[in-house]
Every structure is written in structure tokens, then in C-alpha cells.
Amino acid sequence: MLDKNGIARRIAREVKDGYYVNLGIGIPTLVANFVRDDIEVEFQSENGVLGMGPFPWEGEEDPDIINAGKQTITTLPGASFFDSSMSFAMIRGQHVDLTILGAMEVAENGDIANWKIPGKMVKGMGGAMDLVASAENIIVAMMHTNKAGASKLLERCTLPLTGVGCVKKIVTNLAVLEVGPEGFILLERAPGVSVAEIKAATAGRLHIPDEVPEMDL
Amino acid sequence: MIVKTVANAREALKGVSDSMTFMFGGFGLSGIPENAIAELVRLGVKDLTCISNNAGVDDFGLGLLLQQRQIRKMISSYVGENDEFERQMLSGELEVELTPQGTLAEKCRAAQAGIPAFYTPAGYGTEVAAGKETREYNGKMYVLEPAYEADFAFVKAWKGDEAGNLIFKGSARNFNPVMAGAAKVTVAEVEELLPAGALDPNQIHIPGIFVKRIFQGELYEKRIEQRTVRTRS
Numbered sequence: 001m002l003d004k005n006g007i008a009r010r011i012a013r014e015v016k017d018g019y020y021v022n023l024g025i026g027i028p029t030l031v032a033n034f035v036r037d038d039i040e041v042e043f044q045s046e047n048g049v050l051g052m053g054p055f056p057w058e059g060e061e062d063p064d065i066i067n068a069g070k071q072t073i074t075t076l077p078g079a080s081f082f083d084s085s086m087s088f089a090m091i092r093g094q095h096v097d098l099t100i101l102g103a104m105e106v107a108e109n110g111d112i113a114n115w116k117i118p119g120k121m122v123k124g125m126g127g128a129m130d131l132v133a134s135a136e137n138i139i140v141a142m143m144h145t146n147k148a149g150a151s152k153l154l155e156r157c158t159l160p161l162t163g164v165g166c167v168k169k170i171v172t173n174l175a176v177l178e179v180g181p182e183g184f185i186l187l188e189r190a191p192g193v194s195v196a197e198i199k200a201a202t203a204g205r206l207h208i209p210d211e212v213p214e215m216d217l
Numbered sequence: 218m219i220v221k222t223v224a225n226a227r228e229a230l231k232g233v234s235d236s237m238t239f240m241f242g243g244f245g246l247s248g249i250p251e252n253a254i255a256e257l258v259r260l261g262v263k264d265l266t267c268i269s270n271n272a273g274v275d276d277f278g279l280g281l282l283l284q285q286r287q288i289r290k291m292i293s294s295y296v297g298e299n300d301e302f303e304r305q306m307l308s309g310e311l312e313v314e315l316t317p318q319g320t321l322a323e324k325c326r327a328a329q330a331g332i333p334a335f336y337t338p339a340g341y342g343t344e345v346a347a348g349k350e351t352r353e354y355n356g357k358m359y360v361l362e363p364a365y366e367a368d369f370a371f372v373k374a375w376k377g378d379e380a381g382n383l384i385f386k387g388s389a390r391n392f393n394p395v396m397a398g399a400a401k402v403t404v405a406e407v408e409e410l411l412p413a414g415a416l417d418p419n420q421i422h423i424p425g426i427f428v429k430r431i432f433q434g435e436l437y438e439k440r441i442e443q444r445t446v447r448t449r450s
């Protein structure tokens with residue numbers, strides 16, 4: 001079974017040379033730490049930064065340079081700043097190659113819910129609805145089950161939707177899955193996790209190929 | 218040259234009154250019009266509708282207007298990090314309209330550009346699209362979103378000149394440029410107000426035509442919401 005860093009490490013392998021990538025808050029943010037250093041990738045932050053770098057050295061924080069999580073950051077050579085409308089032109093216009101975001105629920109038809117729990121938690125969707133409605137290449141990073149142990153991979157989402165039929169790939173602490181025409185397709189198992197365990201933790205339809213290799217991390 | 222300079226926030230906010238709709242630039246606490254917000258607190262205008270990507274924190278940014286119960290309705294994309302906001306929302310004192318961030322930006326830009334409405338894919342099939350016109354283009358579904366209508370836009374820039382030209386710094390740019398000129402009156406506050414001619418016309422982000430009044434802010438706290446650093450070993 002993987003921890004959050006393990007999920008990020010596996011997703012980092014989906015990041016290819018020359019990609020512009022948007023990382024959501026939470027596990028997705030960790031992906032930047034595991035991208036191979038022999039490829040060129042630029043990270044986009046929807047508040048108006050392309051070419052995000054690591055956190056600043058202590059004492060060098062600049063309140064005018066933050067990421068979408070409102071954290072102080074730095075920029076790398078080749079970076080640019082722009083306004084919010086242009087930022088979402090990059091996103092809606094499909095200039096961003098890969099979007100990685102977290103989710104509360106994903107359904108077997110690719111629907112995703114990650115912005116609201118009625119009566120409990122209403123923080124808002126931020127840029128998630130724009131991202132999932134437009135991106136061709138969306139990977140969801142999340143735990144396979146919630147804190148109560150219930151599956152987050154469902155037949156249909158129960159929470160208010162963020163987008164419909166948009167998720168293509170999911171990486172969890174247990175598995176890598178694809179959204180196929182007839183439900184989830186199990187592609188890889190996390191180290192030490194059996195197909196039976198993944199099946200038990202998946203509420204939506206799960207297609208299991210004859211061979212399910214263990215993840216190569 | 219048409220001079221846009223006014224002496225201070227008090228003069229810049231002449232004409233604001235109860236029940237108006239305001240736009241506020243900023244993302245989190247970065248690039249917010251601190252002086253305009255302070256003046257609105259001083260004036261005590263109420264029943265406001267505020268269009269802003271976020272709602273500040275409990276004791277800074279738009280949180281200051283929330284504390285004084287000056288806001289009736291908030292239009293934002295993300296409103297976490299503010300306990301008083303959550304309390305007022307859950308108790309029904311505060312009306313909240315959550316809008317996808319790109320849609321919020323474009324509703325401002327459309328108002329700025331004289332476009333009454335536009336189609337966007339964001340929110341299709343979700344509760345955000347409920348009751349809205351939808352339409353298919355090239356096999357994909359889109360939602361019709363109208364431009365905002367606001368009385369004042371409060372924006373904050375790094376540098377500006379007497380003609381109202383603005384230059385922003387870093388990611389503090391965010392929603393400020395798309396709100397300039399998107400309301401009946403745009404008030405720009407800057408960290409440094411310069412004479413006309415001091416800024417290179419090639420480097421202007423927002424031309425003065427979009428700005429009605431400009432003033433130099435008195436003091437900028439520029440509070441950091443999430444201080445994240447690397448420690449030197």
C-alpha cells in the first residue's frame with residue numbers, strides 16, 4: 001500500500017518531457033517533488049504563474065508571489081505571470097497538457113465530485129470545474145477509501161458533481177485504474193496489495209484483466 | 218493627458234452607498250485593495266454584494282467587512298480559511314454564490330469588454346449550471362454565463378501613473394486587470410504613484426482608459442496567508 005508520497009511518485013511517471021502541468025492542492029502538489037530531472041516540465045498555477053519553482057529560502061518570501069494554495073513560492077528561469085482570465089484561457093483552451101487533482105468521489109463513468117459536502121463543508125470549487133471541463137488528460141490522485149473506510153470509486157457519485165465524464169485515470173494508495181466504457185479497469189496494483197483487496201475496496205464496476213502487474217516505482 | 222489622480226481613499230470612494238455591487242481584485246490576500254477595504258469599513262456601507270475570488274481571512278481582507286456585517290451577498294470561487302464567513306453562511310445571514318474560478322474571471326472580462334454573455338464548458342452537468350441555458354458546439358456541451366454588472370471595481374497595482382496606467386507585480390496581478398473597467402467606476406490603488414511619462418508605455422499592463430480614479434495607498438501590510446519556505450541546512 002502506498003502513502004501520499006507514493007501516490008505522487010507513481011503519478012510523476014505520467015509526466016512527460018515538454019508538458020505544461022497544473023497541480024491541484026494536496027497530494028497533487030507533491031508530484032512536483034518526484035518528476036525526473038532529465039525532462040523539461042513547467043508547472044502552471046491558476047492564480048497566474050507559469051514556471052513555478054520550489055518554496056523560497058527562509059527570509060526570501062514575497063507576498064506578491066504565491067501559488068493557488070496561497071503558499072509563498074519562487075519562479076524558475078522562463079517563468080511568466082499573467083491575469084486570471086489568461087490563466088483560464090490556458091486551461092479552457094487546452095494549452096495545459098496534464099491536470100492532476102484530488103477527489104472525494106469518482107464514478108465509473110468518469111464523473112468527479114470534490115468541492116462540496118452539503119450541510120458540512122462548503123469551501124467552493126476554485127478552478128476545479130474549469131479544469132475538469134476542459135482538460136483532455138486528467139489524473140485523479142486520492143486514497144481509495146475515505147476515513148470511514150467507504151470506497152471513493154463508485155457506480156455513481158453521491159456528492160454534488162464537479163464535472164461529468166471527465167476523469168481518465170486514477171492513482172490511489174492501492175491501484176492505478178482507468179475509466180473504460182464499462183467501468184473502472186484495473187491497470188496496476190500497489191506493492192503488496194492483492195487484486196482481491198482492490199476489488200473489495202472498489203464499489204463501482206471493476207474490470208480485472210488476466211494480468212495485473214505491480215506498480216514500478 | 219487626462220488626469221485620474223485623487224488625493225486618498227476617501228476621495229476615491231466618493232459615491233459608494235448601501236446595497237451596491239463591488240468587485241475586488243486579489244487572490245487570497247495577495248494583490249487585494251487594502252486601502253479601499255479599510256475605507257469601506259470606515260464608511261460602514263452595508264447590504265453589499267461583493268464579487269471577489271476569495272473572502273479574505275477572519276481579520277484581514279474582506280474578512281474585515283464580514284466582521285462588520287456589511288456584506289449581504291458574496292460571489293466567489295473559493296471561500297475556505299474564514300471561520301466567520303462559514304458561520305454567517307451556514308446560519309443564512311450571508312448569501313453565497315459559488316462560481317468556477319475561470320467563469321468568475323471571464324464574467325469580469327466580459328463586463329470590461331462589452332460582451333453580455335459567453336458560453337463556457339465549466340460547470341456543465343453540475344448544480345452550477347442549474348437553470349442556465351446550455352448549448353452544444355462541436356459535440357461538447359456549454360453553459361451560458363452572463364457578464365457581471367457592478368457599481369465599483371476596486372483594484373490594486375504595484376505602480377501607476379497620473380493617467381491611470383497600471384503595472385502589476387508577480388501573482389498579485391490575478392483578478393485585478395480583468396476587473397479594471399468592468400464596473401461603472403474603477404478605483405485603482407497603487408504602491409507607487411508616478412508622474413505621467415515615468416512608466417514605459419511598452420510595459421503598461423492596464424491602460425488608464427479603464428481606470429476612473431487612482432491614488433497611492435498609505436500603507437500596505439501585504440499579509441502572507443501560507444508562509445512556506447525551504448530551510449537552509
